[in-house]
Each structure stands twice: as C-alpha cells, then as structure tokens.
Amino acid sequence: MDIDTIAPEELLRWAWRETSGSLAIVTSFQAEGMVLLDMAAEACPGVRVVTVDTGRLPEATFEMMEAVRERYGIRVEVAAPEPGEVEAMVERHGPNLFYRDVSLRMLCCQVRKVRPLERKLEQFRGWATGLRRDQTEAREGLSRVSVAEGRLKLSPLADWTGEEVAEYTRRRGVPRHPLYAEGYRSIGCGPCTRPVETEESERAGRWWWEQGAEKECGIHFSANGKLERKLDVLIGDLLSSVAA
Numbered sequence: 001m002d003i004d005t006i007a008p009e010e011l012l013r014w015a016w017r018e019t020s021g022s023l024a025i026v027t028s029f030q031a032e033g034m035v036l037l038d039m040a041a042e043a044c045p046g047v048r049v050v051t052v053d054t055g056r057l058p059e060a061t062f063e064m065m066e067a068v069r070e071r072y073g074i075r076v077e078v079a080a081p082e083p084g085e086v087e088a089m090v091e092r093h094g095p096n097l098f099y100r101d102v103s104l105r106m107l108c109c110q111v112r113k114v115r116p117l118e119r120k121l122e123q124f125r126g127w128a129t130g131l132r133r134d135q136t137e138a139r140e141g142l143s144r145v146s147v148a149e150g151r152l153k154l155s156p157l158a159d160w161t162g163e164e165v166a167e168y169t170r171r172r173g174v175p176r177h178p179l180y181a182e183g184y185r186s187i188g189c190g191p192c193t194r195p196v197e198t199e200e201s202e203r204a205g206r207w208w209w210e211q212g213a214e215k216e217c218g219i220h221f222s223a224n225g226k227l228e229r230k231l232d233v234l235i236g237d238l239l240s241s242v243a244a
C-alpha cells in the first residue's frame with residue numbers, strides 16, 4: 001500500500017488502524033474539514049472530532065457544530081483557551097490586538113488556537129486535517145503523512161483541488177458552512193475573516209490587513225526568523241505574568 005497515492009478514505013482507514021483508533025479529525029467546519037469528517041464517519045466508526053473554540057468565532061460556525069451532531073450523531077469536542085491566558089493577553093494588549101501588528105496577531109492565535117489544540121492533541125496518537133497544497137504557497141510542500149511530537153499527522157486531501165472538494169460536498173450533501181453563501185472562501189475567527197472578490201485568492205480574506213505575512217495561524221506552520229523571536233518574547237512575557 002502506497003500511502004502517498006491511496007484514496008483519502010483508505011488513508012484514514014490506515015491511520016485508524018495505525019493509531020488503534022486514537023485519531024482526531026480536527027476541523028473548523030470549512031468545506032475540506034467537512035469532507036474529511038464525512039469520510040471518517042464511515043471509514044473510522046466512532047472517530048472523535050475536535051474543534052477549537054477561540055472565543056471569537058462567528059455564530060454560523062456554531063450552527064455547523066449543531067449540523068454535525070444532527071447529520072452524523074457526532075458530539076464535537078471543543079478545545080478552549082486557558083481563561084487566565086486570555087485574560088492576561090486582553091488586559092495587556094487589548095481585545096483587538098491582532099489589528100496592530102503581525103506578532104500580536106500571532107500571539108492571539110497562539111493563545112486562542114495553537115496552545116488549546118496542542119493540549120487537546122495530547123489525548124491522541126494521530127490527527128487529520130483538511131489542508132490542501134494549492135491553498136497557499138506555504139502549503140505547497142505539504143506531506144500527506146508526517147510525524148510530529150511522536151504523533152501522526154495526516155492531510156488526506158493534500159492533493160485535492162477546491163473543485164474536487166466542492167464536487168464531493170454536492171454529491172454527498174455534506175453540510176456547508178453558511179458563510180460561503182456570503183462570499184467567504186476561507187473561514188476563521190469573526191474579526192479576522194472577510195468575504196473575498198472572485199479575482200482574489202482563496203485565503204485573501206484571512207488577516208486581510210497584513211502585508212507580506214503568511215496567512216497561517218501557527219497550527220500547521222511556525223513563524224520564522226525575526227517574527228518567531230518576537231513572538232517567543234511576547235508569549236514568554238505573557239506566560240510569566242500568568243504564572244506570577
């Protein structure tokens with residue numbers, strides 16, 4: 001079996017066996033994550049589904065959580081930020097710190113997304129996400145299967161196009177996030193996502209005010225160079241104030 005070429009469903013079945021059922025589908029209920037969830041619901045009976053509730057999600061994302069319960073009978077597990085970390089961050093930098101500086105935006109993503117997910121993933125031997133290689137430049141080299149922190153990481157849809165995702169969604173009647181109907185093509189937190197024009201790229205509506213920064217939150221790709229050092233300082237300061 002070649003894990004680089006087998007169908008996504010087969011890859012999920014393989015990972016399900018490899019992890020003895022300790023596999024999480026991690027999704028924010030965008031189209032790719034929903035396709036993966038739909039596949040896993042059949043391929044991996046009893047699979048656990050995890051999302052991160054950052055505290056700044058649009059209301060429509062909670063409608064998707066309900067849709068998953070209804071359609072698949074799956075109770076979505078919610079990873080949430082540490083209240084003390086959020087309190088300290090908001091007190092120190094303000095509630096909308098992300099608009100001021102890329103490093104502050106990444107700090108917010110660390111506190112509200114990356115750290116909660118890392119804590120949740122400690123319960124699993126593997127996880128799968130709906131990333132596609134053609135979404136951004138940073139994702140071009142994405143592996144279908146990798147191992148990080150001793151945990152299997154899968155991107156079964158890495159070589160799919162947006163059209164293949166749309167076609168699967170239509171064919172299977174997979175629930176679709178309501179914000180797509182309002183012109184969104186990528187959906188994250190409310191204050192950091194906007195609809196895009198047809199000629200814009202798929203992730204142009206994410207952190208649209210930033211120039212030259214990767215449109216990534218840090219879950220899949222770390223900041224590099226100067227930005228990483230700045231972020232380390234910000235996180236270190238924040239965590240030491242929480243511990244004090």
Ligand code: SF4
Pocket residue numbers: 054056098105106108109110112113188189191192217
């Ligand atoms: S997307 Fe925006 S609101 Fe959400 S965690 Fe990142 S910076 Fe914070």
